[in-house]
Every structure is written in C-alpha cells, then in structure tokens.
Amino acid sequence: MPEAEGSQAQTQSQRPNRGRSHGHRRGRGGKTRQPVDGSRSGGASAPSQSETLQSQAGSTATQRQIQASSQTPARSIPDGSNSNQRGRDRRSRGPRQAGRGSARHDAPRSFTHRSFGGHLTGVTGEAGDSAVSAAPSLSADAPEFVPGKPLVTRSKPTKPKTFAKPQVRLPKSTAEDLGTRIHEDIRNFNYECAxxxxxxxxxxxVWSCTLCWTVVHSKCVRKWYDNQKKQTDLQSSEPRQVxxxxxxxxxxxxxxDPGSYHCWCGKDINPHPAPSSLPPHSCGQTCSKPRPTCPHPCPLQCHAGPCPPCGLMGPTQSCFCGKNESRKLCRETDYENGWNCQETCGDLLPCGEHFCSKPCHSGLxxxxGMTVDAKCxxxxxxxxxxxxxxxxxxxSYHIADQSWFDGTFTCNRLCERSFDCGSHKCSESCHPQEEQxxxxxxxxxxxxxxxxxxxxxxxxxxNARVSCEDPIPHCEKPCHKKLPCGHLCASKCHTGDCGFCNETIEVACRCGRTRTLSVCHQGDIQNPLCMRICQANLSCGRHKCGEHCCAGEKKAAERQAARRKHKLPSEVTSIEAEHICIKTCGRQLKCGSHECQQICHRGxxxxxxxxxxxxxxCDCGRTVLHPPQPCGTRPPDCRFNCLRRPSCGHPSVExxxxxxxxxxxxxxxxxxxWCACGKEKLHSQPCHLQEAHCGRVCGKKLKCGLHSCKKLCHRPGECEDAxxxxxxxxxxxxxxxxxxxxxxxxxxxxxxPCNExxxxxxxxxxxxxxxxxxQEVKCLASSSNATPSRIEIKCDDECLRLERNRRLAAALNIDPTSHxxxxxxxxxxxxxxxxxxxxWAETQEREFRVFAKSPNEVRLRYKPMSTTYRQFLHVLAEDYGLESRSEDIEPYRYVVVFKGTRFVSAPSKTLSQCIKIR
Structure with a gap:
C-alpha cells in the first residue's frame, strides 16, 4: 500500500501539468506548477536526479513568487479568496472563479492521500496550511535522516508570478540599404506580400523581383504568372514568340518563369528555413553574383536586394595615348570606355610624316588632314x-625643269609627250615620266x-615597213577580240576600239517566266517586265505581293513547297527580301482607341x-485606379455590392x-x-420573364373568316395574318x-370560289x-373533265389464288378468318x-432476314465464334435455303453465308412464332 499511495501522490502532484501548453509558452497557471501542500516531503526513498532537479527549479520559482508578493502588496492574493487576476496566456478570458487557473493560483491545494513515510502534522504543517511549501531538493545543510522520525521541511519564500508584457510590434526598418530593410522587416513580421x-x-x-527586389510568396507569384499567361492565351489564338x-x-x-523557391543568391534550391543566426531565406554562403560593370563578384553573405557597389581597387589603366596611368576604385573604373588624359595624342599618322594633334582619344x-603642296x-x-x-x-622626271620630283596624284590630262620618233605622241593620261x-x-x-x-x-x-609613219595593213579575217560583255568582235580586222556589241541574245524577264530577244549592247541589259502579277503572301500573312513580274515569285514558290514538305525550320527567317511587308499594320489595338503603328507583322x-x-x-465609383494607367485598362473589379435596384420592386440579389x-x-x-393571349392566369412564374405563355393554340378567326390562328399563345395582334x-x-x-x-x-x-x-x-x-x-393515282378531275378516264387494273395470279382458296374454304366449310x-x-x-x-439467336435471325431482303447483298460474313453458335448459323442457313461454310482454324474459325441457287425468300414465320405453335 505505501507504494500505491506514493504513486497516487505523485499522480496528484503531476496533475496540474495538464494545462501546460506546447513549446515555450506557459499555460494559465503561471510560471510553476508544483504542488502546494508538501506531499512529497515525507517520502522514505530518495528522489531521482531528474525529479530532484525539477524540485529545485520549482522551489526556487516559489521563493521568488513569495518575495515578489511581499514587495508588491497591491498584487498579492489573500489566502482562500478568489482571484480576479488573469493568467499569462494571451487569450485571457477575465476572472475565473472556480476554474483550473484559480485553483492553482489562489489557494493551497490539499491532498487526502497519505504519502510514503507519513507522520503526524507538526507545527510546520499547521503553519504551512496557508503557505506554499517547497518541493524536496538537495541541500548541503540538510538534517540527517533517521528512520521513524519525522522529516522537518523548510519552507522558502516563493516569488509571485510575473505577467508577460504585451507584445509590441516593431516599426518598419529604416536601414540605409534595401537588403537590410528586407531582412529586418521579414524578421520582425513587418513585410507584407504585395x-x-x-x-x-x-x-x-518566397520569390524576389530582379528589378525592384519586391519579395512575395512563391505560390502567390505562381498564381499571378499563371493567370496572366491564361489571359494572354485567351486573348490570342496564335502563340507568342516571347x-x-x-x-x-x-x-x-x-x-x-518565376521558377522554384531558392535562397537570395540562387545556390540553394528549396532550402530549409534559415536559422536565427542567418538572415531570413539566406543560405549563409557567399553571394558571388556577378556585377554588370565589375569583374569582382559580390563578397557579401547571401542577401536580399541588389548587391552593393564594389569596394575593391581596380586595375592600373593607361590612358588612350599611353602617356599616363591611373588606378581608381573598381566601381569608378570604366572598363569598357577607358579614360583620356586630355594631353595631345602625338602618335605618328598613317602618312608617316605628320603626328596626331588631337587630345588623348580612343581608337585610331x-x-x-594636314594641307600639303602636291604635284601631279x-x-x-x-x-x-x-x-x-x-x-x-x-x-617622275620634269621635262621643262629637267629635274626629278615626287608625283602624288593624277591630273587626268593626256600626256602628249613625243615618242623617240618625234612624229607620234603619248595618248595616255597623266603618268610618271622618264628622262628619255x-x-x-x-x-x-x-x-x-x-x-x-x-x-x-x-x-x-x-616590202617591209621602214618607218613608223608607214601604214599598217589589215587582213580580211574577223577581229574576234573579246568584248567586255564576253562576246567576240564580229568586225573585220581594224584599228582602234571594237565598238559596241550588236549580238542578239535571249533575255529572261525579271521573274524568269518569259524570255525575249534583245541586242547585247555591251552586256548592259535590263530585264524586261512581263504582265504576270505575283500572288505570293508577304511576311505579314495579310497582304499579297501584287507586283508585275516579281523577282521573288520563284523563291516564294520554292519556300511554300519546302514548307509543305516540313523542310522549312522558320517561316519568318526564310522569307525572301522581295516579300517582306513594309506597310504599317494599322489594325485596331485591344484598347479600341488606337491603331497599331508598327510595321505589318504576324500574330x-x-x-x-x-x-x-x-x-x-468601377460603375459605383467606390473602387478607383489612379493614373497613369495603360491605354485600354478596363474598370477595376469592385468588391462592394451593386447599388442598382430592380425595376420590379423586389429586393435585389446580392x-x-x-x-x-x-x-x-x-x-x-x-x-x-396573365399569359400573352389573356386566356389564363399563370402561377409561380419567374418575375424576370417579360411574357408568360400558356401553351394553348390561339384559335381566333383570321381575316379570311374560314380559318383559325394555329399559333401558340401570343400577344394580341400577332396572329398568322397580322x-x-x-x-x-x-x-x-x-x-x-x-x-x-x-x-x-x-x-x-x-x-x-375555288378555282377547279x-x-x-x-x-x-x-x-x-x-x-x-x-394503286394510287392522281385524281385529275377538273371543271372541264369531271370524270377523267383512268387506267384499269386487272387481276393477277395472286388474285386467282386467293379466289381459289376462298372457294375451297367454302367447299370444306372452313372459316378463313379464324383458321x-x-x-x-x-x-x-x-x-x-x-x-x-x-x-442471341433472335439477333442473328434479324440479320438473316435483312440479308435475305437485300437484293444487292450476296455474302454475309460473321466474326469468329464458338462451335455451338456456328452450328446454329449453319442449320438456320439450311432452313432459309442459303449456302454456308466455316473457314479458318480455331479459335479464329468463322461462318460465311451466301445466296445460292436454292434461295427464294425468307420463311414467313419467325422462330419465336414457331416456338409458340409447338
């Protein structure tokens, strides 16, 4: 029993812990939950180490509560009185009279169960009825334990419970750089998703924009992206390039694409939440993002926002002319354009004589441009x-001055210097001269x-020529010198130029469809234009070429042929230059107010x-989009209710x-x-219907006086002859x-009267x-021929057969109607x-009868089936007078039925009728 009592006391001591919340938050009972009656003080067995540590923590907390209550009497709670003080839970619900929190905070709790090693209540026990006794704990000056003697427990002052201060929301960050502000606002719960x-x-x-560095939830930006893409796809049937x-x-x-969630620098994909020692959503690695104007990557820890300017020193740079050197901060160094020292360049110019007088510059x-004296x-x-x-x-040699000089240009005059013969002169243009x-x-x-x-x-x-003035004879052979056009000179041997080529050639038109004859004229021939109009589509797909004798018509035909054979990778890049549309698009834009001013295009x-x-x-004016807004922006969606009232006077639907x-x-x-025709008053009709109809025929007499209106219920004045x-x-x-x-x-x-x-x-x-x-025939009666003559139908063999059967039935006294x-x-x-x-057999019989009645069908083939089904088809074909046979091997054996010479018609009775007769 002592063990049972001890365990029961322990259970009672642990019971207050039921209201403790998870994690680091405390329940309504305050900071400690130790029993207040000292039921653990008289145990005969020593507590374990974990229990002892818990007892020490509870005793210390209790002493602090008693000291605080003695120092602040305004907040002390008298023994045995109900407390109106709320617990430290943020969801406090006012004063508690008999709840769990009141029992723990206000009065000491007594237990009726005995503890192990129980003893009579002493002075300490009487004094402790209204005080909180300390839980057993280790102590250096503890009295020696003697079995059979009471254990004197020493009470320690307890510290009253403290109240948590209300959580104050920190203001928005005022840091200088954007990344720090984003970190602090996310850490302090001050950053909202846009x-x-x-x-x-x-x-x-999260996801962050690379332009404005706005941070939003990944799932939100994914919905944002999908909605815009879906809206774009609905507005345009043709896919966009980008x-x-x-x-x-x-x-x-x-x-x-927004992509998946990653840290700020993008190295860690779908990372776990960053520890408190790191900025939110940071992987802790070096950022290392490349800077657009700097060769050094960002050296900071993975961070939000833009990377700060580089603080390192740049390399030593020479000026454009190379006379001076400079070294600046990396962010101030112009890696692309370089720098100039404003001094004179002084480089040797391409002429090799002068030097550059420009200030220090880039490039050649x-x-x-120096002005110099020149001689031809x-x-x-x-x-x-x-x-x-x-x-x-x-x-060159100057004849008049009889001196040598450097000539640097051609004056385009004829030389006209006499040759050594003294009779002829040089006919070439200005050229360097020799002394002789x-x-x-x-x-x-x-x-x-x-x-x-x-x-x-x-x-x-x-006789041979002896002087340059002797004539040079001509032969009778053709000249055949090659002309610039490629033809040979057709004239006889002659001196001087050959002249123009008069060869007749075949010239193709510009599109290459027709060919005509023309004179060569030294090959300077312009292609003639035929009257064929090009019908090829231009690059925009909307307009046609329409040019006479288009040079790109053949290319367009080849392009279309390659496109039909799926050999053309891109429609736009393969269009020939002649068929690129340069008109203005001019189509109405989505805004409805302006036209497209771009060059005519596809899509x-x-x-x-x-x-x-x-x-x-919006329509009610309570939701407003402030300017500026893109042209064509529709009024915003309003979250307020519509203010219009229905004309019928009923309450409007929200x-x-x-x-x-x-x-x-x-x-x-x-x-x-009332229905439209006014014949009946209809009940339970929707209010929004303008007219109700009873569904009856109108029945009013028409203007002719003979007929009635056959229209269903309608408004007055809307009959057939209205x-x-x-x-x-x-x-x-x-x-x-x-x-x-x-x-x-x-x-x-x-x-x-009727016209007959x-x-x-x-x-x-x-x-x-x-x-x-x-037999049905036309009446053909008229006012001029009241009894027209008609063809006469004669009886046939069937009539004779029926007449013979009637006579036979009469002779045998048989009633034909009941037989x-x-x-x-x-x-x-x-x-x-x-x-x-x-x-199944009825289905096959119906197919047999349809096959028998069809004069054009001579063969009926069935699907593969079992032996029993095939047997039925064979015997049924025999009864119909049809031919049948089985083909192929099992399990693909099937039946083929065809009409032979024995077939006449299908039996008059069906199998179902014969079953009833039997």
Missing part, C-alpha cells in the same frame, strides 16, 4: 590638298602583225503604348458591382402573370371541291375487279438451338 497582403515570414517560400508578364511590385515586363587617329605625275599641275588624299608617291622619251609603238620593230594579230605583216606586204499586336492620365473607376453593359442577376421571385394585306391567310384553302370532293390545296383565297379549272392533283385509289390489287396455319418451316435442331440462347 499580392495576398499576408506577412512574409522566415518560413515562407511571353512577358508584369511584376506585382513595379509592373515591369518580365520574361523569365584617322587620316592625316606629269609635273604640269601643282596644288594644295589634304595629306590623306594624296596617292602613292612615285618618282618612250619608244614609238608604231615603229617597224614594234608592229609585226596586223591589228587583229592573226596575220604577220610579211604575208600582207611585199497579335502588342499592347497599346499610350497611357491614360485620368482615374478609372452581387458585386459590375460594368454597365453587364445586366444584374435576374429576379428570382415567383409571381402570378402582316398580310387583304382578306386571306397563308393556310391551305381546305374547302371541298365540287367535282371530285377532294379538299382544295391552293392557298387561302377567302370567300371566293386545273386538274386535281390529290391522290385517288383504284383497284382490280376483286379488290385485291390497289391458323400450323406449318413450321424450321428443323428441330434449329428450334432447339434457338431455345438455348434465345436473345
């Missing part, structure tokens, strides 16, 4: 000109052949680039504010309404004719004398197999 307006916390999955979407923070156009110094090659013209315009200097005159090209030693070069002069002259037009600088409000072109929900109330003039309607007349008694089929003609002058087209029935055979034919045209095997599977 999409859902919920807090972005350390454990959230899809762009708006950033929820800065409205900038982004083309990259350029051509030399022949020495007759001297002038000043820019240095870079001079040609290659060449040594040139040898005459017409001298006998220079000319050895005729002008065309085919015949030696020895064959043409009896949907871009959004309107204009902006609206007025407020855009719904959100909407645009004026959208109607409010229909009134759902049911009312009584739009007709005169005393007639659109129905058929229907009056009985005088000569044939058929109804008149003409359109209603009012009270006027034309033959009646109604059907009449004629029969043979016995009445068995009948039944008991003949069964099917075999017993067929009937037995039919009974075994009636539903």
């Amino acid at each position: 999409i859902c307006t919920d807090d972005v916390v350390r454990t959230s999955h 899809f762009t979407w708006r950033c929820p923070g800065c409205n900038s156009k982004l083309s990259d 110094c350029g051509d030399c 090659y022949c020495g007759r013209v001297e002038k000043q000109m820019p240095c870079f315009e001079r040609e290659e200097p060449q040594m 005159p040139g040898h005459c090209p017409y001298s006998p030693d220079s000319v050895t052949h005729c002008p065309c070069g085919k015949t030696p002069l020895g064959e043409l002259l009896k 949907p037009c871009a959004n309107c680039p204009e902006a609206i600088f007025t407020e855009i409000s 719904h959100n504010c909407h645009a004026g072109d959208v109607s409010c929900p229909k009134c759902p109330f049911l009312v009584e309404k 739009n007709l003039s005169g005393k007639h309607c659109e129905q058929a007349c229907g009056k009985t004719k005088l000569f044939c008694e058929h109804p008149c089929q003409n359109a209603c003609h009012g009270q006027t 002058s034309s033959a009646c087209t109604a059907k009449a029935v004629i029969s043979c004398p016995c009445g068995i055979r009948t 039944q034919n008991d003949h069964i045209p099917y075999s017993d095997t067929t009937l037995r197999l039919f009974k075994e599977n009636t539903s």
